Amino acid sequence: MAKVKGTVLVNTERCKGCELCVEACPTKTLALAKKEVNDRGYHYAYMENPDACIGCAACGIVCPDGCITVYKVKL
Amino acid sequence: MITAEEIIKPENLVYTKPKLMNDTHMHYCPGCSHGVVHKLVAEVVEEMGMEEKTIGVSPVGCAVFAYNYIDIDWVEAAHGRAPAVATAVKRLSPDKMVFTYQGDGDLAAIGTAETIHACNRGENIVIIFINNAIYGMTGGQMAPTTLEGMKTSTCPFGRDVKLNGYPLKISNLIAQLDGACYVTRQSVQTSPAIKKAKKALRQAFENSMAGKGTSLVEFVSTCSSGWKMTPVQSNKWMEENMFPFYPLGDLKNE
Numbered sequence: 001m002a003k004v005k006g007t008v009l010v011n012t013e014r015c016k017g018c019e020l021c022v023e024a025c026p027t028k029t030l031a032l033a034k035k036e037v038n039d040r041g042y043h044y045a046y047m048e049n050p051d052a053c054i055g056c057a058a059c060g061i062v063c064p065d066g067c068i069t070v071y072k073v074k075l
Numbered sequence: 076m077i078t079a080e081e082i083i084k085p086e087n088l089v090y091t092k093p094k095l096m097n098d099t100h101m102h103y104c105p106g107c108s109h110g111v112v113h114k115l116v117a118e119v120v121e122e123m124g125m126e127e128k129t130i131g132v133s134p135v136g137c138a139v140f141a142y143n144y145i146d147i148d149w150v151e152a153a154h155g156r157a158p159a160v161a162t163a164v165k166r167l168s169p170d171k172m173v174f175t176y177q178g179d180g181d182l183a184a185i186g187t188a189e190t191i192h193a194c195n196r197g198e199n200i201v202i203i204f205i206n207n208a209i210y211g212m213t214g215g216q217m218a219p220t221t222l223e224g225m226k227t228s229t230c231p232f233g234r235d236v237k238l239n240g241y242p243l244k245i246s247n248l249i250a251q252l253d254g255a256c257y258v259t260r261q262s263v264q265t266s267p268a269i270k271k272a273k274k275a276l277r278q279a280f281e282n283s284m285a286g287k288g289t290s291l292v293e294f295v296s297t298c299s300s301g302w303k304m305t306p307v308q309s310n311k312w313m314e315e316n317m318f319p320f321y322p323l324g325d326l327k328n329e
């Protein structure tokens with residue numbers, strides 16, 4: 001199987017910190033910001049372990065607010 | 076090691092918010108199923124190339140502002156009356172793709188008559204039914220769909236069927252009607268469930284344009300605010316408590 005590498009962009013201002021993307025991620029790439037909040041006061045999602053991302057898009061698909069854009073390359 | 080900049084290129088894009096969903100901040104609570112279903116509606120309409128030909132009818136309930144988020148044409152109906160409004164819209168403009176978007180309070184309580192009769196007449200519309208077993212917008216009151224024993228603000232000790240009657244499986248009722256061609260129950264808590272639900276929604280929209288009758292897609296959903304849980308807990312609670320009573324899958328497909 002070809003190796004893949006993914007990355008995501010989170011629209012942190014749109015994010016509501018619901019954590020559904022964190023839960024959906026099979027590689028534990030994502031986490032909620034521990035201290036930082038966006039303008040609405042939500043602890044937004046970010047890539048805590050960016051190297052782990054496989055670009056599967058599960059996070060983007062489950063995000064109710066459409067905050068996540070996913071990219072993937074075959075290495 | 077390849078850098079993020081090298082990966083973030085248009086040709087490597089695998090997922091992004093559908094174009095029809097605009098940048099207006101949605102008023103829904105964090106993790107609310109409404110948002111996921113909105114994305115599916117936007118994706119399916121886009122993929123069918125029906126952006127200019129789709130008319131949604133939004134309900135009274137949390138989804139009352141759906142028209143602010145998906146850039147198609149909309150009509151806002153009085154509480155429960157969306158299927159009656161959709162009937163008129165579709166009959167006057169049969170070339171348009173017409174759907175209603177309704178919660179369980181809207182569809183299965185105040186709008187029961189409109190729902191059942193639109194389905195029984197076989198109107199060529201799609202009914203999108205968000206079943207979160209509670210009145211979300213007004214503060215978490217008991218709905219007809221509230222599970223036995225489930226606590227809400229109007230049954231704080233849990234729904235007592237002797238006092239409050241039984242939870243209503245309205246999709247099962249509708250599946251009995253000759254006018255309904257497709258009745259299915261879906262959910263949107265995981266990526267595989269969402270992909271399946273999207274296929275169901277697409278079929279429902281195609282049925283409506285093929286003049287096959289009424290299609291109803293129920294989404295067993297969460298309302299973390301009304302249920303007083305986190306979104307992650309709500310999804311688990313839904314799988315453990317809602318799915319046994321509202322099992323997923325097609326109830327009718329003709």
Ligand SMILES: Cc1ncc(C[n+]2csc(CCOP(=O)(O)OP(=O)(O)O)c2C)c(N)n1
Nearest residue numbers: 135136137154178179180181209210211212
């Ligand atoms: C004629 C009328 N009666 C009652 C109400 C109050 N009301 C607003 S939303 C709602 C129920 C919403 O519940 P549901 O349809 O399940 O949608 P949700 O908010 O859970 O998405 C009610 C009873 C109203 N707006 N209009």
Ligand code: SF4
Nearest residue numbers: 025053054056057059
């Ligand atoms: S694309 Fe997949 S692996 Fe990458 S962050 Fe999202 S869910 Fe995790």
Ligand code: SF4
Nearest residue numbers: 015016018019021063
């Ligand atoms: S699913 Fe979306 S809104 Fe929820 S935490 Fe993740 S990015 Fe934010």
Ligand code: SF4
Nearest residue numbers: 103104107137211298
């Ligand atoms: S009250 Fe419930 S249904 Fe309404 S937006 Fe909040 S979580 Fe969603």
